[in-house]
Amino acid sequence: MADPKGFLTHGRELPARRPVDVRIRDWREVYEDFPRPALTKQAARCMDCGIPFCHNGCPLGNLIPEWNDLVYRDDWREAIERLHATNNFPEFTGRLCPAPCESACVLGINSDPVAIKRVEVEIVDRAFAEGWVTPQPPAAKTGRKVAIVGSGPAGLAAAQQLTRAGHDVVVFERADRIGGLLRYGIPEFKMEKRHVDRRIAQMEAEGTEFRTGVNVGVDVTAARLREEFDAVVLAGGATAWRDLPVPGRELKGVYQAMEYLPPANKTQEGDYAESPISAEGKHVVVIGGGDTGADCIGTAIRQGALSVTQLEIMPRPPETRPGSQPWPTYPMLFKMESAHEELEAGAGDRVYAVSTTEFAGDGEGNVRALRLVEVEGPAAGFKPIPGTEREIPAELVTLAMGFLGPEKGPLLNDLAALSGDPESFFDARGNVARNASYETSVEGVFAAGDMGRGQSLIVWAIAEGRSAAAAVDRHLSGRTVLPVPIPPTARPLV
Numbered sequence: 001m002a003d004p005k006g007f008l009t010h011g012r013e014l015p016a017r018r019p020v021d022v023r024i025r026d027w028r029e030v031y032e033d034f035p036r037p038a039l040t041k042q043a044a045r046c047m048d049c050g051i052p053f054c055h056n057g058c059p060l061g062n063l064i065p066e067w068n069d070l071v072y073r074d075d076w077r078e079a080i081e082r083l084h085a086t087n088n089f090p091e092f093t094g095r096l097c098p099a100p101c102e103s104a105c106v107l108g109i110n111s112d113p114v115a116i117k118r119v120e121v122e123i124v125d126r127a128f129a130e131g132w133v134t135p136q137p138p139a140a141k142t143g144r145k146v147a148i149v150g151s152g153p154a155g156l157a158a159a160q161q162l163t164r165a166g167h168d169v170v171v172f173e174r175a176d177r178i179g180g181l182l183r184y185g186i187p188e189f190k191m192e193k194r195h196v197d198r199r200i201a202q203m204e205a206e207g208t209e210f211r212t213g214v215n216v217g218v219d220v221t222a223a224r225l226r227e228e229f230d231a232v233v234l235a236g237g238a239t240a241w242r243d244l245p246v247p248g249r250e251l252k253g254v255y256q257a258m259e260y261l262p263p264a265n266k267t268q269e270g271d272y273a274e275s276p277i278s279a280e281g282k283h284v285v286v287i288g289g290g291d292t293g294a295d296c297i298g299t300a301i302r303q304g305a306l307s308v309t310q311l312e313i314m315p316r317p318p319e320t321r322p323g324s325q326p327w328p329t330y331p332m333l334f335k336m337e338s339a340h341e342e343l344e345a346g347a348g349d350r351v352y353a354v355s356t357t358e359f360a361g362d363g364e365g366n367v368r369a370l371r372l373v374e375v376e377g378p379a380a381g382f383k384p385i386p387g388t389e390r391e392i393p394a395e396l397v398t399l400a401m402g403f404l405g406p407e408k409g410p411l412l413n414d415l416a417a418l419s420g421d422p423e424s425f426f427d428a429r430g431n432v433a434r435n436a437s438y439e440t441s442v443e444g445v446f447a448a449g450d451m452g453r454g455q456s457l458i459v460w461a462i463a464e465g466r467s468a469a470a471a472v473d474r475h476l477s478g479r480t481v482l483p484v485p486i487p488p489t490a491r492p493l494v
Helices: 036-044 053-057 064-072 076-084 090-096 116-130 153-164 194-206 222-228 257-268 291-302 338-345 410-418 458-477
Strands: 145-149 168-173 209-212 231-234 254-256 283-287 307-312 348-352 354-361 367-374 390-393 396-399 403-405 445-447
Touching: 036 064, 036 116, 053 064, 064 076, 064 116, 076 116, 090 116, 090 194, 090 458, 145 153, 145 222, 153 168, 153 194, 153 231, 153 458, 194 209, 222 410, 231 410, 231 458, 254 257, 257 291, 257 396, 283 291, 283 390, 291 307, 291 338, 291 396, 307 338, 307 354, 338 348, 367 396, 445 458
Parallel strands: 145 168, 145 231, 168 209, 231 445, 254 396, 283 307, 283 396, 307 348
Antiparallel strands: 354 367, 367 390
């Protein structure tokens, strides 16, 4: 145990965010450096409880009490070893994961939970700074070839594990750079892309091959992929976005979040002088109250939006854990992300319990305003409240309402046909169906991450990538030494 009295003597503390008026002028990450003594105190708050529920909260099974204790004892080299034992990319999860581990922290029953994410990210950042993160190429090669389709967190995790097991791994990505949602969906102010780049460099040094600009199913057919590779892992994510079919949807200026965010990220990569979809000088409305909506808010503010309004159909969440969501479950609480802080400091607002009824045009095909109505809660079926209709200015609208599953394009349609029973290739929710070993109804084809699970968390994507890698290794070699972080959760094929 770190400090037997640490949870009694130290309160929860996180690094300060840079001042709003400073950080909105650049795209750097929003947090200031966290002093080492302060971090040691946060690690000391870990109780080393008899049953560490944080393990249950974390899909990766991260050894949280162990590396908290190691940080407290100033054994950072061993701390990164314990962290990497369960998580390929702690610099991603430490910045982007909503931390279900913290919701399950035993200390959180009657106090503030341990700042697990902050300890995690400090461990891995120091490890990179000290040169402790090095390539781990396999000791021997198996001669087997594996194709990974998609380079998001699930695909990257599966690729690294299988490469280290000795297989020849090729990652196919249809975008021009590796990283998937990490690259083009997550804004720079939440995670600078240098963190992705250095992991890719490590993986290339280990032997993983990356091929960008390849739309599998079009540029390379599913049949050819199966001919050239001994196994295929589908890790393309749940990229079929939810739309809003109301009058005026066709107007120029109404975009999906994943049409708006990628060019903004490409601008930071140096591809554009300025984003072709810019909020500069415009009234912006973001529809959707989740993390993607917050990403759109922060992006629009940095682009110089005149005003930003975020709309959410659900009521405002409570600030404390409700009785219906008891510990150690993950509660739906009111969150103040950095983008929300920036919103409230400027000309912006978050509006709850409203539904969009129409986009109004300016007569020249451009969106001019958005018409909305207040609604009753989900128990009432979001019934409109008469007399609450109003109009707000909207010259740029982003739809951030989540995703419906994987895209049903040539790749999945062709694989479904190859299965002999196209209907069984997808589950009832439209995701790629797989058995307890992550294998689809097409022999040698596996599915990991959001493509098989549906829209979920980055920590689940990495966990599924690792689990699928172990299943593929066992399929190819008859056995595996790769760790399995989570029990099989995929539904059996019917």
